Amino acid sequence: MTESEQFTVPRAVLFRAEQMKQIDACLDELEKNTAVTDTILTDITGQSIVCRGKIDVRDAEALAALIAGSHAASAEFGRVLGKTAPVVNLAHEAVTYTIYSTNVADALILSVAFGKDVKLGMVRVFVEQTCQRLTEIVNELRSAPLDDEQVKLRIVDKDFDNFLEKEFAEITKPRK
Amino acid sequence: MGSTQERLEEILYAMNREGNFEAAMLSMKDGLPLASSPAHYEDDMAAAMVTLLNETVKRINHQLNLSQQVDEISIVGDDRARLVCRYFVVDGNELLLTVLAPPDQSYRRLTNKVIKDVERLWSP
Numbered sequence: 001m002t003e004s005e006q007f008t009v010p011r012a013v014l015f016r017a018e019q020m021k022q023i024d025a026c027l028d029e030l031e032k033n034t035a036v037t038d039t040i041l042t043d044i045t046g047q048s049i050v051c052r053g054k055i056d057v058r059d060a061e062a063l064a065a066l067i068a069g070s071h072a073a074s075a076e077f078g079r080v081l082g083k084t085a086p087v088v089n090l091a092h093e094a095v096t097y098t099i100y101s102t103n104v105a106d107a108l109i110l111s112v113a114f115g116k117d118v119k120l121g122m123v124r125v126f127v128e129q130t131c132q133r134l135t136e137i138v139n140e141l142r143s144a145p146l147d148d149e150q151v152k153l154r155i156v157d158k159d160f161d162n163f164l165e166k167e168f169a170e171i172t173k174p175r176k
Numbered sequence: 177m178g179s180t181q182e183r184l185e186e187i188l189y190a191m192n193r194e195g196n197f198e199a200a201m202l203s204m205k206d207g208l209p210l211a212s213s214p215a216h217y218e219d220d221m222a223a224a225m226v227t228l229l230n231e232t233v234k235r236i237n238h239q240l241n242l243s244q245q246v247d248e249i250s251i252v253g254d255d256r257a258r259l260v261c262r263y264f265v266v267d268g269n270e271l272l273l274t275v276l277a278p279p280d281q282s283y284r285r286l287t288n289k290v291i292k293d294v295e296r297l298w299s300p
Contacts (some may be wrong), residue, residue, distance in 0.1 A: 035179035120208050
């Protein structure tokens with residue numbers, strides 16, 4: 001395969017199955033303590049890693065990108081105002097719900113949504129606790145990264161043709 | 177078993193009932209509310225005001241070279257009703273327990289008990 005035939009899709013973070021189990025356990029604990037209704041863990045590029053709650057998977061993908069964009073925009077606000085300290089937490093407060101999101105080790109963004117009966121202080125305490133655990137997992141990943149070959153998505157011409165043919169056949173299939 | 181907030185609110189509710197307190201609230205030292213009883217008590221405003229009070233007391237302590245660790249602040253009205261703020265640390269978090277007690281009602285024993293209950297609940 002030549003250089004031009006290979007496409008590499010960059011991903012900021014990619015976890016092993018064992019690490020995903022640890023992340024799930026962290027999020028279980030967070031949900032148990034705070035009664036948050038929805039939880040989304042994304043990487044800073046806006047790729048959804050874990051989505052829990054009543055959000056549709058497609059909506060979660062869009063939401064993940066919006067959250068990452070929101071953090072990036074806030075960082076830019078700070079920069080325009082001449083602030084150098086990084087943005088860590090964001091809270092979107094609506095009348096009946098709040099979305100609180102936090103930066104984890106400059107690699108992930110943990111976001112939770114909760115109703116007006118849940119106190120922000122309580123969410124903040126336990127999100128911080130969860131962040132510490134997630135940071136340990138991220139640091140573990142950084143100290144022993146996955147083999148680079150595993151994170152490359154390789155698409156050769158033949159594969160791409162097959163993929164296109166299959167998708168084309170699917171969308172042109174006569175509807176009943 | 178409910179969330180931590182629900183369990184804290186149960187503890188506060190039991191204290192209010194036993195002490196005939198009007199309201200009770202648990203908050204962070206920076207003014208973020210953690211739990212309150214009654215549940216819909218205006219805790220955002222109360223927590224912010226209590227935090228302001230805390231800052232003032234810390235300044236007074238500093239200026240007068242008193243102990244930096246405050247145990248309690250009480251404000252007593254002319255009707256003898258009392259606003260009590262108790263300070264304590266759990267798992268590295270500085271917390272405030274605020275109680276609105278009716279005139280001439282004792283509160284130390286009940287608030288001590290709640291502080292112990294919160295410490296027990298908070299510990300992993």
